[in-house]
Amino acid sequence: MEVLCTLGQVGAVWVAVVLGLVMLPSALGISLGISEAYMWVLVKTLEWATIRLQKGAKKPQLQMPRTPTANGIIERDETPMEKEIALLHRADFEFSHIFYFCRKGFEAIVEDEVTQRFSSEELLSWNLLTRTNVNFHYISLRLTVVWVIGVVVRYCFLLPLRFSLAAIGITSMIVGTTIVGQLPNGSVKSYLSEVVHLTCSRILVRALSGTIHYHNKENRPQKGGICVANHTSPIDAIILTNDGCYAMVGQVHGGLMGIIQRATVKACPHVWFERSEIKDRHLVTKRLREHVADKSKLPILIFPEGTCINNTSVMMFKKGSFEIGGTIYPVAIKYDPQFGDAFWNSSKYNIVSYLLRIMTSWAIVCNVWYLPPMVRKEDEDAVQFANRVRSAIARQGGLTELPWDGGLKRAKVKDTFKEEQQKNYSKMLVRNGSVG
Amino acid sequence: PGVPQGSAPVTSLLSLAVTSEQIEHLHRRFKQLSQDQLTIRKENFDSIPDLEFNPIRGKIVHAFFDKRNLRQESDGLAEEINFEDFLTIMSYFRPIEMNMDEEQLDRFRKEKLKFLFHMYDSDHDGKITLQEYRNVVEELLSGNPHLEKESARSIADGAMMEAASICVGQMGPDQVYEGITFEDFLKMWQGIDIETKMHVRFLNVDTIAHCY
Numbered sequence: 001m002e003v004l005c006t007l008g009q010v011g012a013v014w015v016a017v018v019l020g021l022v023m024l025p026s027a028l029g030i031s032l033g034i035s036e037a038y039m040w041v042l043v044k045t046l047e048w049a050t051i052r053l054q055k056g057a058k059k060p061q062l063q064m065p066r067t068p069t070a071n072g073i074i075e076r077d078e079t080p081m082e083k084e085i086a087l088l089h090r091a092d093f094e095f096s097h098i099f100y101f102c103r104k105g106f107e108a109i110v111e112d113e114v115t116q117r118f119s120s121e122e123l124l125s126w127n128l129l130t131r132t133n134v135n136f137h138y139i140s141l142r143l144t145v146v147w148v149i150g151v152v153v154r155y156c157f158l159l160p161l162r163f164s165l166a167a168i169g170i171t172s173m174i175v176g177t178t179i180v181g182q183l184p185n186g187s188v189k190s191y192l193s194e195v196v197h198l199t200c201s202r203i204l205v206r207a208l209s210g211t212i213h214y215h216n217k218e219n220r221p222q223k224g225g226i227c228v229a230n231h232t233s234p235i236d237a238i239i240l241t242n243d244g245c246y247a248m249v250g251q252v253h254g255g256l257m258g259i260i261q262r263a264t265v266k267a268c269p270h271v272w273f274e275r276s277e278i279k280d281r282h283l284v285t286k287r288l289r290e291h292v293a294d295k296s297k298l299p300i301l302i303f304p305e306g307t308c309i310n311n312t313s314v315m316m317f318k319k320g321s322f323e324i325g326g327t328i329y330p331v332a333i334k335y336d337p338q339f340g341d342a343f344w345n346s347s348k349y350n351i352v353s354y355l356l357r358i359m360t361s362w363a364i365v366c367n368v369w370y371l372p373p374m375v376r377k378e379d380e381d382a383v384q385f386a387n388r389v390r391s392a393i394a395r396q397g398g399l400t401e402l403p404w405d406g407g408l409k410r411a412k413v414k415d416t417f418k419e420e421q422q423k424n425y426s427k428m429l430v431r432n433g434s435v436g
Numbered sequence: 437p438g439v440p441q442g443s444a445p446v447t448s449l450l451s452l453a454v455t456s457e458q459i460e461h462l463h464r465r466f467k468q469l470s471q472d473q474l475t476i477r478k479e480n481f482d483s484i485p486d487l488e489f490n491p492i493r494g495k496i497v498h499a500f501f502d503k504r505n506l507r508q509e510s511d512g513l514a515e516e517i518n519f520e521d522f523l524t525i526m527s528y529f530r531p532i533e534m535n536m537d538e539e540q541l542d543r544f545r546k547e548k549l550k551f552l553f554h555m556y557d558s559d560h561d562g563k564i565t566l567q568e569y570r571n572v573v574e575e576l577l578s579g580n581p582h583l584e585k586e587s588a589r590s591i592a593d594g595a596m597m598e599a600a601s602i603c604v605g606q607m608g609p610d611q612v613y614e615g616i617t618f619e620d621f622l623k624m625w626q627g628i629d630i631e632t633k634m635h636v637r638f639l640n641v642d643t644i645a646h647c648y
Contacts, residue, residue: 098555098572103529104490105492105493105496106496106526109465109469109481109484109487109496110465110526
């Protein structure tokens with residue numbers, strides 16, 4: 001009996017804490033500063049750990065320039081093909097051309113720019129998570145003790161806390177939107193739906209210990225517009241909805257995701273496509289166009305890369321989103337890998353293990369930049385427009401731009417692409433007067 | 437982690453100024469390419485998108501399995517290579533050290549040129565014939581439908597003639613130039629600084645501290 005009593009009391013305290021410290025502030029949109037305090041402690045600990053690691057180094061560090069590992073482990077000579085071959089040029093056509101391709105081939109074998117983007121960024125210093133411990137070895141007892149404490153804190157304290165918060169967040173989302181969905185369409189309904197979406201988003205962000213810095217809020221996407229952003233993980237959407245309301249676009253899923261989708265679409269006009277509809281590009285474009293044309297509808301949120309990239313680069317934007325028309329509001333999202341790796345490597349982890357990893361990381365810290373709106377110019381086609389938007393996002397977020405298709409994660413290079421490159425090379429040879 | 441320790445050929449490779457960190461990186465890359473198997477086959481190179489563009493892709497991949505490059509006694513092609521072999525081939529592309537003396541530099545250069553020579557000499561007879569050279573040119577120009585085979589041939593023939601003139605001087609009308617031997621090949625490349633063209637330099641990835 002007594003056990004039940006105490007359990008009941010603990011339960012009551014727990015509920016009170018959650019309501020007071022999490023739900024109420026989320027609903028009102030204010031912050032109690034708990035996250036900030038946590039982050040401060042975390043940063044101090046990691047700094048201390050880094051200093052210990054540096055002291056533990058027995059080899060003197062070479063004074064070579066340190067380059068962020070995100071961009072590769074080998075030094076690439078970026079001399080364009082023409083210049084390089086001109087330098088080696090002795091007579092018309094020579095063995096020299098083979099050097100260029102030989103070297104490029106070897107560089108590709110040691111490390112290729114594309115595959116690199118589909119695995120997590122390597123860190124320059126350890127952040128006390130075992131999963132990033134590829135390069136680091138045992139240093140000292142003190143450090144190991146701190147690491148063990150870290151594990152205990154993460155798994156026994158943070159994980160249950162976060163898990164329950166996430167459960168609360170998702171349940172409130174489903175319940176809240178179902179209730180709001182019963183109301184007749186009107187301004188009251190839209191207002192309430194916004195409140196519900198925002199609150200639940202904020203709860204979910206707290207569930208991940210997310211610290212998000214929004215920049216240039218004056219450029220926030222307006223109604224009737226299209227918001228495009230670079231894609232790193234499924235939580236990108238939550239990061240963005242934490243600060244505004246969007247109409248999501250996506251495929252209908254089964255299971256829990258499906259329940260959420262069905263509930264939310266009652267309250268707010270999200271655009272969910274059946275699997276069969278997605279194949280028909282014209283249908284998709286038509287529906288999105290209708291949505292955008294209605295200026296009272298929320299801006300739609302699209303991730304044109306089509307797949308998750310590891311947040312060091314921006315890959316090719318699919319032109320479909322840019323053919324719809326309307327104003328494009330680009331958004332750049334950059335995660336700080338020091339506190340937790342947000343990238344979802346879908347070939348390595350399924351969604352459940354991914355979420356588990358996220359919830360046992362220290363925190364999710366990211367910067368979100370709202371860029372000024374862009375419109376397609378008259379003489380631009382969809383592809384050029386897509387590239388222009390992509391450059392703006394890459395520049396703001398400090399990411400590199402790659403012309404590759406994110407689909408390369410699973411498929412091989414298209415033949416047309418290959419032939420393009422080979423044509424360039426042959427054209428150059430012919431120009432150099434090597435023919436006949 | 438998981439790098440084969442204590443096998444003699446690997447330690448001799450360590451003297452080739454590839455640091456242990458670089459070996460670890462290469463090992464990780466090897467595992468990625470081999471999909472966690474112990475050996476790589478030719479098909480494993482298909483998974484590299486950057487390589488698809490390369491017109492001499494076939495010859496490069498071939499070079500990894502060429503027993504002459506693997507410093508093995510026999511001739512021909514290996515079916516699969518392990519990590520040691522992979523490192524052996526990679527060592528052909530290591531950059532020059534500051535502290536190399538004349539003799540080392542010369543040996544260095546010869547090794548790289550030998551690698552290149554093997555790439556041309558596809559029938560392993562020690563000579564690059566006109567046909568073999570034409571082969572390489574055609575591959576380099578492959579994929580462009582506008583360039584006819586004739587152009588490729590004339591490019592090859594022109595280059596071959598130049599090679600002959602360097603190596604053998606004026607030939608009589610009844611002399612046949614059989615092919616470029618390795619010595620001729622070396623002569624052709626005299627004075628050209630290939631050591632700086634044929635290497636892959638690792639960035640100093642200062643991953644903090646090993647403690648051993």
